[in-house]
Amino acid sequence: MDLNVDFAGIKLKNPLVGASGTFGYGLTYEKFFDLSLIGGFCTKGLSMKPREGNPTPRICETPSGMLNAIGLQNVGYEKFATKKMPKLRKISTAVIANFFGETMEEYIELAAKLDALEGIHGLEMNISCPNVEKGGAAFGTDIRVTEAVVKGCRAVVKNKPLIVKLSPNVADIAEFARACEGSGADGLSVINTLVGMAIDIKNRKPILANVTGGLSGPAIRPVAVRMVWQCYKAVKIPIFGIGGVASAKDVVEFIMAGASAVQVGTMNFVSPDIIPQLAEELPELLVRLGAASVSELVGVAHGG
Amino acid sequence: MQCTVTSIQSLAAGFFHLSLTPEKPLGPITPGQFVMIRCGESTDPLLRRPMSVADFEADGSRLGLLVQIAGRGTGTISRLDKGDQLDLIGPFGQGYSVPPEARTIVIVAGGTGVAPFMTLTPTLVSQGKDVHVLLGARTKELLLMEEWFLHAGASLHVATDDGSKGFDGLVTALMMERLDHMEEPPDMALACGPAGMMRAVAALAEHNNIPCQVSLENSMACGFGACLGCVAHVRGEKRYVTVCRKGPVFDSREVLI
Numbered sequence: 001m002d003l004n005v006d007f008a009g010i011k012l013k014n015p016l017v018g019a020s021g022t023f024g025y026g027l028t029y030e031k032f033f034d035l036s037l038i039g040g041f042c043t044k045g046l047s048m049k050p051r052e053g054n055p056t057p058r059i060c061e062t063p064s065g066m067l068n069a070i071g072l073q074n075v076g077y078e079k080f081a082t083k084k085m086p087k088l089r090k091i092s093t094a095v096i097a098n099f100f101g102e103t104m105e106e107y108i109e110l111a112a113k114l115d116a117l118e119g120i121h122g123l124e125m126n127i128s129c130p131n132v133e134k135g136g137a138a139f140g141t142d143i144r145v146t147e148a149v150v151k152g153c154r155a156v157v158k159n160k161p162l163i164v165k166l167s168p169n170v171a172d173i174a175e176f177a178r179a180c181e182g183s184g185a186d187g188l189s190v191i192n193t194l195v196g197m198a199i200d201i202k203n204r205k206p207i208l209a210n211v212t213g214g215l216s217g218p219a220i221r222p223v224a225v226r227m228v229w230q231c232y233k234a235v236k237i238p239i240f241g242i243g244g245v246a247s248a249k250d251v252v253e254f255i256m257a258g259a260s261a262v263q264v265g266t267m268n269f270v271s272p273d274i275i276p277q278l279a280e281e282l283p284e285l286l287v288r289l290g291a292a293s294v295s296e297l298v299g300v301a302h303g304g
Numbered sequence: 305m306q307c308t309v310t311s312i313q314s315l316a317a318g319f320f321h322l323s324l325t326p327e328k329p330l331g332p333i334t335p336g337q338f339v340m341i342r343c344g345e346s347t348d349p350l351l352r353r354p355m356s357v358a359d360f361e362a363d364g365s366r367l368g369l370l371v372q373i374a375g376r377g378t379g380t381i382s383r384l385d386k387g388d389q390l391d392l393i394g395p396f397g398q399g400y401s402v403p404p405e406a407r408t409i410v411i412v413a414g415g416t417g418v419a420p421f422m423t424l425t426p427t428l429v430s431q432g433k434d435v436h437v438l439l440g441a442r443t444k445e446l447l448l449m450e451e452w453f454l455h456a457g458a459s460l461h462v463a464t465d466d467g468s469k470g471f472d473g474l475v476t477a478l479m480m481e482r483l484d485h486m487e488e489p490p491d492m493a494l495a496c497g498p499a500g501m502m503r504a505v506a507a508l509a510e511h512n513n514i515p516c517q518v519s520l521e522n523s524m525a526c527g528f529g530a531c532l533g534c535v536a537h538v539r540g541e542k543r544y545v546t547v548c549r550k551g552p553v554f555d556s557r558e559v560l561i
Contacts, residue, residue: 028530044532052544059525059533064348066525070532073544218347246347269526270342270352272393 001283002293005039005261007238008161008186010094010122012039012261014279015251015294019242019265020045020098020124020165021070025084026091032272037279039261040094042189043080045126046114047099048106050076055209060198065217065244066266067196069210072100077110081117089119096163100126104152107139111153115160122160125153128167128192140167140192146176147183154184163240165189166231168220173227174234181235189240189263190231191224217266218244225257232258232299246274248281255294256301305330309388315370316445319416320382321358322369324390330364333357335424336399336496336519336553339367340527342391343377351525353377354548356496357395358419358449364395370419370448396527397552400424400517402433406491409433410514411458412479412505414440414497418449420519420553421496429457436461436482436490440475440501444468476504489514499561506556516556522547536560 003014018041023029026041035041053073060067075083080097088095097114101107107125114123127140127149139149150164164180166173168191177188193214198207206212224243231239241259245251246267254262267274282294291297307324314320330339340352359368373382384390400420402409409428411421418439428435435458441447442465453460462470463478471478475497483489493516495505502518509516524534527548535544536551536559545551545559 022530024530028528031528052542053532053535055537056533056535057523058535059523059531061349061351061523061525064350066350068525068531068533073532073535217350266350266525269531270347270350272526272528272530 001286003279003282005294007240007261008122008163010040010096010161012094014039014282015255015261016275016278016282017041017094017096017240017261017263018268018275019263020126022265022268025075025080025088026093026095027084027087029268029272033276036092037276038093040096040121042096042098042124042263044074045072045098045100046074046077046080046110047072047101048077048110050074050079057207057209060207060213062196062198062215062217063219065215065219067198067208067213067215068193069208069213071210077113085117085119094121095119096122096124098124098126098165104149107149108152108156111162112156115157120160122163123153123157124163124165124189125150126165126192128165128169140176141170143175143179147179150180150183150185161186163187163189165192166227167192168223168227169195174230177231177234181237185237187238187240188231188235189242190228190259191220191243194220194223216244218246220244221250225253228254228257228259229301232302245278248278248285251278251282252285252289252297255297256299258299258302260295260298305392307390307392309384309386309390310366311386312384315448318373319446319448320371322371322381322384323366324369324392325366326364326392330367330395332362333360333364333367333395334399335427336420337395337397338527338552339369339392339394340396341369341381343380349377352393352527353381354521354524354527356416356419356519359422368422370416372416394527397548398550400494400553402428402492402494407433408486408488408490408492409435410479410482410490410493411435411437412440412475412493412495412497412501413438414475414501415446416448417495417497417501417519418453419496421494422449422452424494425453425456425458435459438463438475438478438482440464440478440497442466474501474504476501476508479505479508483508483512492516495519502556503561506561509556517553518556518561519552520547520554520559520561521552524548
């Protein structure tokens with residue numbers, strides 16, 4: 001069974017990639033499995049300077065999902081490049097650097113640095129993180145700002161595929177997908193978390209210290225599948241389907257909706273070896289569905 | 305890792321002890337380390353529940369857990385029967401660490417906070433240390449594993465909030481009383497229980513210059529350092545540490561409880 005996927009030039013040995021924010025810098029998962037078994041992973045969102053993140057409580061379980069407001073905690077570019085990359089270069093898997101900035105300048109400066117960093121296979125721009133007041137939300141929910149930041153990064157990212165991770169917290173995601181494609185993006189990641197909140201009824205206040213958080217997990221899967229469907233109709237560039245993938249069936253569902261590959265997020269927390277497990281289960285399901293490869297199923301639900 | 309339930313015993317209303325045999329030994333365990341338990345195969349409830357390892361075999365070929373029914377997840381676990389399977393991962397985190405030169409140890413536990421001390425207490429006693437165990441609960445019915453500690457070779461004192469057994473009041477008030485009784489202050493205090501209790505134990509220990517270790521119980525999604533949900537605030541710094549990896553047991557002076 002051919003599980004290989006070429007995602008905007010990133011060679012994935014299977015269509016299963018660890019989603020940013022659930023996969024650390026990859027190395028966290030080495031104690032559970034051999035990282036070369038998976039298609040790749042997206043790093044925790046990187047910023048120029050290290051960030052300490054939000055106060056606690058940062059997470060809260062919800063029906064078939066969870067809310068998080070981690071606040072973009074990360075080690076910063078320098079530490080990532082000097083401490084994590086030497087180890088990651090020895091592993092045969094695609095390393096996609098997820099990044100964000102608080103200003104247009106920071107986005108562009110960081111994009112240029114990551115483009116030049118040896119061992120990074122692709123860049124994933126986070127324009128949609130809803131957690132930090134000054135951070136992602138503004139970039140990913142205003143179409144002109146989205147275009148400007150994608151164009152700005154595109155101009156300096158000369159060697160590697162540039163993927164934009166879209167916010168679902170917009171009225172028409174297809175419009176944003178088209179804007180990214182028109183601004184030079186090579187691929188899309190659909191979707192980031194949905195803004196949600198939960199109340200502690202005993203104490204009569206929000207559970208999360210940040211008040212709102214990003215909803216993820218199987219609960220959001222139907223929304224994500226719908227948005228992948230809409231984006232597939234709107235653009236030609238490849239799409240990562242993201243949102244509550246928990247089984248091989250879910251992987252195929254996203255692919256049929258139009259995803260070229262999927263990212264597994266929240267379920268890594270529950271079953272840390274879920275990605276290699278899915279890689280093992282996927283061929284059997286594809287055979288049962290009469291498919292000879294992953295690529296022949298991309299977007300088939302849209303008809304001929 | 306799949307485990308077989310070898311026994312499940314009710315301890316008090318809403319509390320039970322679960323004994324598990326993993327399909328393969330988990331490897332060495334340090335008291336204070338925890339495992340992450342899956343509550344059934346469904347995605348609702350979704351996340352694993354962290355639980356401190358209570359009694360265990362040194363090689364991790366058997367382990368016991370003390371569980372308090374807090375919601376649907378632990379409710380599902382409470383309905384398991386002998387012979388059923390349970391999925392867990394771990395052990396994770398840093399347990400209690402008692403230096404060889406510490407001679408006198410005071411252990412303060414509230415509710416299911418007795419769990420990490422079930423194996424640690426007899427171990428410390430066997431090393432010739434003078435171990436004082438203070439157990440606290442709201443009522444005498446809720447004093448967990450008292451029998452176990454009676455046979456562990458430590459000096460045991462209990463406190464109940466309603467005075468139905470032992471010291472009448474909070475276990476921290478009992479601790480204050482015991483410290484007054486002791487000729488010399490203990491070399492170390494170890495605490496596990498509700499946050500308020502641990503804060504009080506830590507304050508008392510610090511006031512008396514006694515090194516104190518506490519076990520934090522922040523909500524966590526993964527248990528192995530990926531979600532960054534469980535962080536604790538480092539005292540006096542604008543910095544967080546993961547409870548699951550750097551803890552759950554910390555020196556009380558290191559983090560905000």
